[in-house]
Amino acid sequence: MKTKIITLLLLVNCLVSFACDLxxxxxxxxxxxxxxxxxxxxxxxxxxxxxxxxIVGYTLIMSLKYLIKPKEKEDSHIKNLVLNENNTSS
Structure with a gap:
């Protein structure tokens, strides 16, 4: 029942958001x-x-690029610096 109400509200919102004749x-x-x-x-x-x-398109493309392949395997990545520091102090 809840999904039917949400779907109905979304459909009504789409119809209202279009421009009027004027x-x-x-x-x-x-x-x-x-x-x-x-x-x-x-x-x-x-x-x-x-x-x-x-600008929005470029931002979207770059965010997807770094979410899919973040390149965290490099030795200079901040994550590796923190992990290596914790391993050497033990």
């Missing part, structure tokens, strides 16, 4: 039906938006 008409071509309110008004707004997309 906002669709006022949005620039390609961005209509995405959000309410005014869209980007000039070239600077597009530059800011695409720069943010590039």
């Amino acid at each position: 906002c669709k008409k006022n949005q620039p071509k390609g961005l209509e039906d995405i959000t309410h309110g005014e869209g980007p008004e000039g070239n600077i707004d597009y530059i800011i938006m695409y720069s943010a997309i590039i």
Whole structure:
């Protein structure tokens, strides 16, 4: 029952998050039906938006890269320095 309620709430949230008819008409071509309110008004707004997309994409790629292969096998890695220090003091 709990999963049905959560699913219903998520579906309703998706329907509400789309733009209304007036906002669709006022949005620039390609961005209509995405959000309410005014869209980007000039070239600077597009530059800011695409720069943010590039930064977030790069951050996502690098975080996945270091989560999948963290390269902790190098002798200079901080983890190995701490482990080796604890082994020599025993």
